[in-house]
Amino acid sequence: MATQALSAQNFEDTITKNPIVLIDFWATWCGPCRAFGPIYEKASGEHDDIVFAKVDVDQEQALAQSAQIQAVPTLMAFKDGKVVFKQAGALPAPALEELIGKIKAL
Numbered sequence: 122m123a124t125q126a127l128s129a130q131n132f133e134d135t136i137t138k139n140p141i142v143l144i145d146f147w148a149t150w151c152g153p154c155r156a157f158g159p160i161y162e163k164a165s166g167e168h169d170d171i172v173f174a175k176v177d178v179d180q181e182q183a184l185a186q187s188a189q190i191q192a193v194p195t196l197m198a199f200k201d202g203k204v205v206f207k208q209a210g211a212l213p214a215p216a217l218e219e220l221i222g223k224i225k226a227l
Contacts, residue, residue: 122184123140123165123166123173123189124145124161124162124165124174124175125172125173125174125175126174126175126176126177127144127174127175127176127181127184128176128180128181128184129181129183129184132176132184135172136199136202137202139172139198140170140200140201141170141171141172141198141199141224141225142171142172142174142196142198142199143161143171143172143173143174143197143198143199144174144175144176144196144197144199145157145158145161145174145175145176145194145195145196145223146175146176146178146190146193146194146195146196146197147175147176147177147178147193147194148177148178148179148193149177149179149195150179151193151194153193153194153210153211154193154194154211156211157194157211157212160211160212160213160214160217161173161175161217163214164217164218164221166216168221170225171221174222176188178190178193189215191197191209192209192210193209194209194210195207195208195209195210196208196212196220198220198224200224200227201221205224205227206220206224209212
């Protein structure tokens, strides 16, 4: 499943109506975000039981502020509507896969 763009309008529905949601808060000007993007996209194609979403912090400033995003990229994970992970910084592919496994096991 490809990643989907999140906005303030669909954020709440997305995290409450799906069992697991990963959200990449990113910006076009951010080098680490551009490096992490293909890793995130690849993982989204390998885990069709998870919603992979992206939030452009420049386009969705209020949403980024309400999520208390201090740096980009920041990855947040929700399971059953609750935050189970939040960390700034790009993850290498093996670390992202390990994180996904841990979230699924919760």
